[in-house]
Amino acid sequence: MQSFDNKAYYINRELSWLAFNERVTAEVMNAENPLLERLKFMSISASNLDEFFMVRVAGLKDQVKLGIGRPDNKTRMSAAEQLHEISKRVHADVRRLYRSLTTSVLPSLKREGVAFLSPRQWTAAQRQYLESYYHEHVFPVLTPLAIDASHPFPMLANGSLNVAVLLEPNETPEIHLHTPLFAVVQVPSVLPRYLEVKSSSRNHRQCFVFLEAVIQQFIETLFPGNHVLECACFRITRNADIIVDEEGAEDLLEEIEKELKKRDRGNAVRLEVEHTMSNHVVETLRDWLDLEVEDVYSIQGPLDLTFFMRFASLPFGNHLRFDPMPPQAPRDLFGENNMFDAIAKKDILVFHPYESFDPVVHFVNHSADDPRVLAIKQTLYRVSGNSPVVSALARAAENGKQVTVLLELKARFDEENNIVWAKKLEEAGCHVIYGLVGLKTHSKITLVVRRESNDIRRYVHMSTGNYNDTTAKLYTDIGMFTAREDFGEDASLFFNHLTGFAITPAWRQISTAPHGLKDRFIQLIEDEIEQHRKNQTGRIIAKMNSLTDKDLICALYKASCAGVEIDLIIRGICCLRPGLPGVSENIRVSSIIGRFLEHSRIFYFQHGGEERVFLSSADWMTRNMVNRVEILFPVLQQNLKDRLKHILHIQLKDNVNRYVLLSNGNYKKVTPAAGEAPLASQIYFYDSARGFVDETTKATVEAMTPRTTPRS
Structure with a gap:
């Protein structure tokens, strides 16, 4: 039997996830997307990356710290090797994201009459208004935190935005004998991240400034008797995974509540700094946080882009959004x-x-x-x-x-x-x-x-x-x-x-994890191999969020080698490497990134013409097969089976939002061929649903709409 244990046959899980987030970032750079939707994709990309560091990078760092030498079971990469590759990739990704923000998105917003103003762009009237706002609303909330022998570096909350401040007393002896004082000011999350100011330009209908810029402009008011030598923003990402001893917990709810309180106090895993921050301040922060050089990300733009999700929902610029797609009656x-x-x-x-x-x-x-x-x-x-x-x-x-x-x-x-x-x-x-x-x-x-x-x-x-x-x-x-x-x-x-x-019961129709679901999937693949040997009609189409489980990948490789034609539609992580001669040459992998997040799991097996179609809560990840309670259920009614097959086939024809995974691990966007009409599967499905709604059905929908008032 052929062995599929060669590390060259697999893509590293973490690097595959980064490739997924790069596809999300590509939607920011896609000028065909409406401008405010590009801001939302930017927020999603940044939020995804935050969670990736809080969980995945944090886990790898824990392995290194504990001296665990367990490599990735597919690509044989050690935790240290993965961290190094992640850092290289993410630094490039962050530069690309911010380059898109500063050279494309913000200038496009400005052309639409919406501008973010830096302090040097403030007019006298705007500055006066912001100074008044600062003293009335911001100053009372701020707490300057001095750092010295009696004031250790504070435990700053995970993901919070902060300002690092270097100070010197106004009255000092010889300046060369004086060591600058260090302080931190946390940007209050209880206040709006951005403020609207009156525009003084006919070109700008709406002008905004960042809260941290206002704080930095008037920060000397927090340190009377001192002169501010430098101030720059930074943000810490911490290990946010919680570990609960479920076996020893008397009350699981109470135990999780306790662990949640520790989430903001986990070890630092990433430091983002404003690009104007001096080397001295960067190194001081890095030393206090016990981080490596490659854990520091110098940012040319506002830190923490997740705020753009809320900003993009402000009541302006409807023409800068996707057309509304209200859900239709089933x-x-x-x-x-x-x-x-x-x-x-x-x-x-x-x-x-x-x-x-x-x-x-x-x-x-x-x-x-x-x-x-x-x-x-x-x-x-x-x-x-x-x-x-x-x-x-x-x-x-x-x-x-x-x-x-x-x-x-x-x-x-x-x-x-x-x-x-x-x-x-x-x-x-x-x-x-x-x-x-x-x-x-x-x-x-x-x-x-x-x-x-x-x-x-x-x-x-x-x-x-x-x-x-x-x-x-x-x-x-x-x-x-x-x-x-x-x-x-x-x-x-x-x-x-x-x-x-x-x-575990003997099920009549469903299959469940952690007992039996993986075996069921492998058996379905094996059955398809057997059917192909009989009549050369082997066909598998599987749609899911992620594919990481090595046993399932090996089963697919085996099916490919037997001649079974396989299409995988995988939004996120895919550790399988398609198109390898003699291994996966009959496997194709697609990924669809659009205005909706592809989340459904559909599995189709041709089975010699006796088609089997399933839906599931589970992805083909080891965690879903081993560490979760999941359900796989068959769709038996023929018209529903036909509908699910149609959904899969339309997605495989998508030439607007679909990417294909190449054997080298890179993704290539599919575009319409010469003379081919564009087909965006998500738009197609919505238009199809809308086509079934007419006046006669509106009364039905009205009758089936919940009338009870939700409890407060």
Whole structure:
């Protein structure tokens, strides 16, 4: 049997992630995107990078610090080697991002009448206004922090913006005998990052200044008796991963609450500094933070570009945004007035955000109020800040129904939000399970148990995405409603397995991680190899967010060597290297980056003409197969299978937002061939959804829209 253990067959996970973020950054540089949307992509790229350092780089640094010599199991790169390559790549990426900001985006904004003014551009009137604003609103909030023998370097919060200040007393003896004083001023996050000032130019309808620039201009007011020699901004990124001893924790919720308080105090992993900062100040900060030279990023522009997401949402310049794409009524619900009746008749597919998330909310809302509903069971991973789903579950419990919620407290960076919801649900009388020890519950499933005549009927909703009404407008996901008895039995067994001490059941339709899901995927690939040997029709199309698991990659390599044609649509990380002769020459990898975040997981196996189509909460990552509770479920109804196949084929024809991965690890953007019409798959799907909406269906949508007022 051929071995696929050659490190040249794989792409490093961290470097592949950086390649993904570079594709996001490319949308900033794409002049075809509306200007304010380019600012949003800039914010997303910066936010992605923050999280990458807080988690991935922090983890590698911990390995180096602890002397762990475990290399990446695919590319054999040590932690130190990965950190070095990451630093080289990110320095180049940051320069590219800021070059786009300063040479393209900001000048384009200025041409649209929107300008960010530096202090040297302030008029006398603007300066007077800002000085008054500073004394009235900013000065009272600021706290200068001196650093000397009796004042050690402060524990500055993760991601906070700060100003480093070098001072000398006004009255000093010989200047050459004096060592400058050092102080830090934190830019208050409770104040707006940018301020609007009256414009003095007909060319600029709106003018803005940065809060940190205002503070720097008037910073001497914080240090009377001293002269400011230098002041420059800096920002620290810290290790923000939390580690909880789940086995030893008496109360998991309480333990996570404690750990969250430490998040802002983790070890520093990155230092961003204003490019005007002197070498002396940079080295002083680096020494205090115990960072390497390559951990320092000199920035030519404003630090922390995540603020552009909020700025781009200000009420101006609608022509500088994407055209609105309000979600449409789901085609499978046309002509239906009752969710339960509709699901009882047939399986229903909902394709977000092109189709509305409202039916999912309505399903839970209706279940909460329907006197015939006896029980609701649901998994929650990430929910919105004012979640109508959570409010409906709480109301259902108050209405006397049995409500069980498996709420994952360990959803990274959503822990605090989930703790709030967990407490609210418990107060309402829900049975709240905080996930399983050592695992994250990432599956998305709802079970509603309803009495109908003398029978009990189970209604199930499963999805590739979270029960989050906010991200459902931004992420592409697919959900399925069904009342099939075998799915209902599996759903009941699934929740009993998670809430009790039951062993892993023998499923009728679904497969789950961490017990059996990887084996199921490998078996599906093996079956395709066998079918290809029989009739030369082997075909696999798999769409997911990331592919990192070596066993699954090897299975795909084996299928490719057997002649199976394979297309992978992978938004983010891909450790598989396509197009290698004798290894992966039958594998092609695409990535789609557009106005919506591609989040759905669809798996297609031709199986000699007896097509198998699945949806899942899981990516092909080792963490999903080993450390998470996931669900894979088949789509059995033929029209829904056909629809999912169509979605995959359209994405593979995308010549506007699609990239292809080359065998050297680089990505190349696909463009229309000569005479070929542009096809942007996301626009196509929306136009398709909109084409199904007419006046006759509006009444149906109105009838199925939740009418209950969400609880505060």
